[in-house]
Amino acid sequence: MDIRNTLSIISLILIFAISADAQSADKEMTVRPVRVETPPRIDGLLDEALWKEIEPITDFRQYEPDNGALPTERTEIRICYDSRYLYFGIRAFDSEPNEIVARTFERDGNVDADDAISIVIDSLGDNRTASVFETNVRGAQLDLQLSEAGDINVSWDAIWYSRGHIDDQGFTIEVAIPFFVLRFQPAEEVRMGLLLERIIRRKNENALWPHLTRDYKVNSVSQYGSMEGLKGIERGVNLEIKPYAVAGYTKTPSDNDYDADAGLDVKWGVTPNFTTDLTLNTDFAQVESDALQINLTRFSLFYPEKRDFFLESADLFQFGLASSAEVFFSRRIGIRGNREVPIIGGARAYGLAGNTNLGLMTMQTDASDGIDGENFSVARVKHNILGKSYLGGIITSRRGLASEEDTTVGGDFMYLVGKNFKVAGSLARSSREGVDEGNWMGILDTSQYTDLYDWTVRYTDIGGNFNPGMGFIQRPDQRGILTNIHFKPRPKIKGIHQLTFGNVYQRIENHDGVLETRRIRPGFLATFKTFDSLMILYDDKYEFVPHSFPIAPDVFIAAGEYTLRQLIVDFSSNYSRKVVLGTGLNTGSFYDGDLFSWYASLIYRPMPRLYLGMDYMYDSVDVPSGSFDSHIANLQFSYYFSPTLTSRVVAQYSSLLEDFVFNFRLRWIYAPGSEGWLVYDEGRRFGTPFSSLKERALICKIVHNFNF
DSSP states (O other): OOGGGHHHHHHHHHHHHHHSOOOOOOOOOEEOOEEOSSOOOOSSOOOSHHHHTSOOBOOOEEEESSTTSOOSSOEEEEEEEOSSEEEEEEEEEOSOGGGOOOOOOSTTSOGGGSSEEEEEEETTOSSSEEEEEEEETTOOEEEEEEETTSOEETTOOOOOEEEEEEETTEEEEEEEEEGGGSOOOOOSSEEEEEEEEEEEGGGTEEEEESOOOTTSOTTOGGGOEEEEEEOSOOOOOOEEEEEEEEEEEEEETTEEEEEEEEEEEEEEEEETTEEEEEEEEEOOTTOOOOOOOOOOSSSOOOOOOOOHHHHTTHHHHOOEETTTEESOOGGGSSEETTEEOOEEEEEEEEEEETTEEEEEEEEEEOOBTTBOOOEEEEEEEEEEETTTEEEEEEEEEEESOGGGOEEEEEEEEEEEETTTEEEEEEEEEEEOTTOOSSOEEEEEEEEEEOSSEEEEEEEEEEOTTOOOTTOEESSOSEEEEEEEEEEOOOOOOTTEEEEEEEEEEEEEEOTTSOEEEEEEEEEEEEEETTSOEEEEEEEEEEEEESSOEEEETTEEEOSEEEEEEEEEEEEEOOTTSSEEEEEEEEEEEETTEEEEEEEEEEEEEEETTEEEEEEEEEEEEEETTEEEEEEEEEEEEEEEEETTEEEEEEEEEETTTTEEEEEEEEEEEEETTEEEEEEEEEEEEOSSSSOSEEEEEEEEEEEOOEEO
């Protein structure tokens, strides 16, 4: 396919999709919470008289496995409120209470692998964004933010309260959500969108209020029910002041260092919809090391952000293609290579002003290792239009180090209509001294998701000199098209939940018109009634390598043309089981040689407080320049004393890199928003004539939240 016809193809798809009638939502379901003068005590028992006086929500319907059917177990949820909190009382009946799954203790752990309750609130009532509060009977909490457009911010941490209790009828849970963690427009009567979910894990059953067909997901905010009649509610001052203190010992081959430090984070809800953050002497001592990887491609590896400060509101600042072509990539701030750079401080403001989402951030790093400090600033805007769509823009600036100084500007849009039909596009231009050509990026993307099918058509054009100073561009100098289509029937075959048949087609040229990549990847996925899954793919790829590149010490891929044909098989078992297994292989031709890759993963939860995990990856590569075997092992051990006191050990080893990494974390959440950390890190590199020790650190950190 000639990629120069791509825009015409996308235009035809757009005209067809817009002309199609959108499926109308069912009649909106409504609940009116009861105002109370005396709040319930959050102990999970539902023994206050007020709960008996409130009419419960009971009209749940299955989402999975039998969409639209009555749930196999009855659920009652009652809602009340006062001026400061929204309260939920949940009675989840269960005919086999001894079979209730409740293994997760950890904050932000995999709560939906248990019997769980999710409360999803569109507090602005704008059918665009929502906050998720999920908990199990142990009191473990998971919170996140999501949007109709598909953005998910899993790092969002709110202060809220939950307790649960198992009895001979099933389980009960009480939840209290402060209004100060919810964004809403002040009014005499406030309306919010609401979705409620109950998970019955041993049956792989999800029940929702209101009912959603499978063409919609939990992030389909426009399909939520309505929570109305909230009067006299307050967000308070909404001011958090969080000082921290940290002390530690660090040893390297050349130095021993004892150090103590302190810093401050401030969060202020300036308005109900706009928040300002200030940070001074920013510290990330508790963040785990990156996962060890080997790179068998000629492009840079992507390492995800793990630092909480930058993860919060990260979805607002996202621009471009996640993980491959990002104009703003927060790991550029405070990290150089694989070493931390001290951050003096910074400020961030974000929120909704009228119909416009606005994000501003500036951070200043200190001089380190003989390199000057730098300033990183970004401004992001998204103006809401046409119900669920937006027009946006971004500007990033990096200053302080001449070789990295840059200003990048861009604009984007997203049009969402009908049954999950989306068109999105972005344009951006970087500005570095002496670079006047090839410093642009353009992306146009159309997609649609339904239960029976989904598809994507994407056109990407990135200049060879596009290099945003705060971004991550995995593959510059490309002009490419990607198509992806899946057909997903649910046949009435014993043991089968859903089958997926699909194909990926990709074609990438450089700007000289030379074909560099052509890929066809047909595949098949079977999801069983047990929610185990089996995937089989065949990857047929042409690759032009303009310059040789290394894949291991003394092993390289020479410049030239190659055909790579590989079989990929993957099996994953249901994550909610006590023992979870995963395995897969990738085998076939590889740059005029051979590749055999195999991985295995094991999770074992012998009891609710204990988690054991293992991941192992083996790669055997044989190419004309040489051969090698690579082993990467990752072991995890977690013990949960309670939902607020948890420990975690991670050990990693790579035979090819000869690296060993060990992390220990003890986390104590002694009050909502306040926590203490005890951290031990050790890194070693073997195979050198010197000491194998790279760095050893023992750190104690405490953060206290003064909430006003």
